[in-house]
Amino acid sequence: MEYYIRKVAEGDKSAVIDIYNYFIENSFTTYLEKTLDHAFFEALREMAIGSAFYIVDTADKEVIGFALLKKYQNVECFKRAAEVSYFILPKHTGKGLGTKLFSRLIDDARMMGIDTLLASVSSLNEESLEFHKRIGFTECGRLKNVGKKMGMDFDVVWMQKFI
Numbered sequence: 001m002e003y004y005i006r007k008v009a010e011g012d013k014s015a016v017i018d019i020y021n022y023f024i025e026n027s028f029t030t031y032l033e034k035t036l037d038h039a040f041f042e043a044l045r046e047m048a049i050g051s052a053f054y055i056v057d058t059a060d061k062e063v064i065g066f067a068l069l070k071k072y073q074n075v076e077c078f079k080r081a082a083e084v085s086y087f088i089l090p091k092h093t094g095k096g097l098g099t100k101l102f103s104r105l106i107d108d109a110r111m112m113g114i115d116t117l118l119a120s121v122s123s124l125n126e127e128s129l130e131f132h133k134r135i136g137f138t139e140c141g142r143l144k145n146v147g148k149k150m151g152m153d154f155d156v157v158w159m160q161k162f163i
Helices: 010-027 040-047 097-111 124-133
Strands: 003-007 049-058 064-072 081-086 115-122 138-149 152-162
Touching: 003 097, 010 040, 010 049, 010 064, 010 081, 040 049, 040 064, 049 081, 049 124, 064 097, 081 097, 081 152, 097 115, 115 124
Parallel strands: 081 115
Antiparallel strands: 003 049, 049 064, 064 081, 115 152, 138 152
């Protein structure tokens, strides 16, 4: 199957929110517990730094994932740091798409003067923890038992990569 990475567009609203809601309902990839309506798409666009918001779709134009860079904090002294977020539907993982998306985010980050990337990952999301380690992130902090989702306690693991 062929995949394409491109900038997000207005027409991606439903697909992006449907993917986000899939992960809300079925995983620890996001900390949210209640699904979102399609109006949240605008909030995601506003969170994205510059135009660092990408879609992955198939040759048939099926959107199967997205990624974005967002401010770590909305404070001037932290402008050199950004947080990464990726969401790829499970049947499309393991094909190098996360790495390709990350490469795009790195290019954008460097152009914006960002030299530190951060990821906040649930301790119950082993796949994401391993992915981040594979692409060069290291654990830099852990908040023990601060989260509870689907009846399960979890740590928030902060990971960091200098670029």
